Amino acid sequence: MSPPPPKWKGRCDLVGAACNNKLIGARNFANKSTPFDDEGHGTHTASTAAGSFVKGANAFGQANGEAAGVAPLAHLATYKICNEAGCRESDILAAMDVAIADGVDVISLSVGGGSTAFFNDAISLASFRAIQKGIFVSCSAGNSGPAPKTLSNEAPWILTVGGSNSDRSIMATAKLGNGKEYDGETLFQPKDFPAGAIANGSQESAWCKPRSLRNGNVQGKVVICERGGGIGRIEKGKEVKEAGGAAMIVMNDEDSGFTSLAEAHVLPAAHVSYTAGMSIKAYTNSTPSPTATILFKGTIIGKKSAPEVAGFSSRGPNVQSPGILKPDIIGPGVNILAAWPFSIENITNTKSTFNMISGTSMACPHLSGVAALLKSSHPDWSPAAIKSAIMTTAEILNRENKPIVDEKLLQANAFMIGAGHVNPSKANDPGLVYDIQPNDYIPYLCGLNYDDKQVATIANRDVQCSKVKRITEPQLNYPSFSIIMKTDAPQTYTRTVINVGKPGSSYRAQILPPAGVSIIVKPTLLTFRNTNENATYSITFSKTNRTVGEFSEGNLSWISTDHVVRSPIIVSF
Known part of the structure; x- marks a missing residue:
């Protein structure tokens, strides 16, 4: 999902998931390409x-199981909405229109092209048409x-999903x-x-750019390749192998921190953290004859600090x-095992x-699948519910019951994790929900100071903002x-919960x-006699005399005997 040229999106495919058990088939919208992946x-x-x-199921024997x-x-x-040139917005719109006409219940779209005004973004426009159909x-x-402010797909009618790792390495x-010893990861694990x-060279060769190692003495050596330089990690390994290197240690750049990836490298390799990489480099500079080997330990379950936010996952604030x-x-x-259209091991x-x-x-698609399950379990729930x-x-705590x-192994904030890490079982029984109907977004869009034409483009109908009671963003029932x-x-803002x-449930506010x-x-107390009953509360935010940084965060939870309904709060100053 690298930033595309104007009017094109990053590489992607689109999935519409309903709630039964049958393959519908595939349709092609990307020009000059087959409908096959x-x-x-x-x-x-x-x-x-x-x-x-x-x-x-496994890859190179790793993560083996059902x-x-x-x-x-x-x-x-x-x-299919992409070809070798990218993903045109017209193809995205066409595919989503057909998916809507086909009657899907969930649209999963693993594509994005950076921050764009909602009225000028194909995904925002098509997604609004989708939520109008439920x-x-x-x-x-x-x-x-x-980096902050790097999000795609920021519209409030879209579920915007960041990435984390799991407890599997x-x-x-x-x-x-x-x-x-410094632990890293790789998918291909020879015995x-x-x-x-160890071979360690100039900056050009440190990135292991194509043909950068050919004149160096890397024959039979373990080559350290730094992440970056516009060269993919697997491509770095190809250069090492073609130059005669025996193995590769990929060290993260500082931004990527401790996020390591298990990939199908073309030679023995280990992808290590930035901290580990710096220590390895310090060792190579401390001795005239540095040596290394790679110990392949296979699939390890039980990482206690999981889930961690992945270094690549885009961050807020919402631009x-x-x-x-x-x-x-x-x-x-991170390191997700799933189906692939051909064998990466050349098995025929x-x-x-x-x-x-x-x-x-x-x-x-993890969240798309969760949404499909919830739709099946609660067919009357709206997309917003x-x-x-x-x-x-x-969840806002990891397996160690810590934040x-x-x-970088520092506490993540809400601009990184939003509400937290998905818990599908709890989502099936949330206690209370905040609902938003499609027409509720019109006062919000007018409140963004979009003009009538821009709002009409999103709403797919005529809109006159002069006749709409505009609301500010936090007044949306989010x-x-x-x-x-x-x-x-x-x-002061109001929220309504169902x-x-x-x-006969009662919920008390915990702030x-x-x-x-x-x-x-x-x-501070909400009492419901019946299921599907509404209740409205107000919430007022005031500054105190305490000096803080650019932002601070907290939460509001509505707590009953068997539910905790938590809303994250982030305040920017």
């Missing part, structure tokens, strides 16, 4: 959302992290001649790799609408072919809060205010 991305994302059960998509009994339709839309947040350990000398917190959620997007006698790749493209259920039940961390405090004046739990802000909620 000859690149792999679409097969991978489709099977992640709705793949059938397959025993013995594979299944998140919604394995879902009805699946795929629409279709849930899930999109990837983008792979431009860890495909471990490869770089062991140095001084005895120190009994011997120790060898197009700062008063809407994005991303909405994070889900698994099998139809069961898998690959392991990473990106928010992989996180998006499904989104609310996913967001208000998300989720980022690629399951999270993004507040911008430019003055000391208090800000009881989708049992009748964790952001630093530098006081919060008053009225009333």
Whole structure:
């Protein structure tokens, strides 16, 4: 999902998932290409959302077990919108229009092209048409992290999905001649790799650019390749192999931190963190004859710090609408094993072919599958209600019961994780939901100071903002809060929740205010006699005298005897 030329989107494929068990088929919208997936991305994302059960799924023998998509009994339709040149917006619109006409319940779109005004963005426009038909839309947040303000797909009617890792590692350990070991990852894991000398060169050769190692002495050596330089990690390995190198250690750049990827390298390799890479480099500079080997340890389960935000996952704030917190959620997007249209091991006698790749493209279909399950379980829920259920039940703690961390192992903030990491089981029984109907977005869009033509382009009908009661962004009935405090004046907003739990439920407000802000909620107790009953509360944000940084965060939770309905709050100053 690299930034595309104007009017083109990054590489992608589109999945529409309904809730039964039958293959509809595939349709082609990308010019000059077949309707078949000859690149792999679409097969991978489709099977992640709705793949059938397959025993013995693995790649190079790693992550071996029974594979299944998140919604394995879902009805699946795929629409090809990309070719070798990219993904044209006209093809995206055409495919999504056909998906809507086909009656899908969920559209999963692992594509994005940077921040664009909603009225000028094909995905935003087509997604609004989808939610008008009751279709849930899930999109990837983008792979431009860890820099802030790098999101794609920022519209509030889209579920915007960031990427995290899981507790599974495909471990490869770089062991140095001084005895120190540094854990990394790789998918291709040969046996009994011997120790060898380490090769370390100039910046040009450090990036292992094509033909940069041919004049160096790397024959039979373990070559350190730095991440970056516009060269893909697997391409770096090809250069090492063609120059005669025996193995490769890929070290992260500083931005990528501790996010390591298990990939199908063409030679023995280990992808290590920036910290590990710097230590390895320091060792090579400390001795005249540095040596290393790679210990291949296979699939390891149980990483306690998981889930961690992936370094590539795009971050907020939301450029197009700062008063809407994005991303909405994070889900698994690192080292995801899923179906692939051909064997990456050149095995010809099998139809069961898998690959392991990473990106928010992989996180998006996880959430699409969750949405399909929720739609099947709650067919009367709107797209906004499904989104609310996913967001208000998300996890903000990792497997160690500590706050989720980022690629630097520092506590992640809401501009990285949104509401948190998806918990599908809890989402099926959220207790309360925040609902938004398509017409509710019109006052919000007018409040963005879009003109009548721009709002009409989104709404697909005539709109006169002069006849609409405009609202500011935080007045939208969203399951999270993004507040911008430019003055000391208090800000008050209302929210309405629907009881989708049992009748006779009561919820009490629990407030964790952001630093530098006081919060008053009225009333503090919501009581529901019946299921599907509404209740409205007000929330007021005021500055305190405490000095804070650019932003601070907290949360509001509505707590009953058996539910916690949590909304993240982030306040920018």
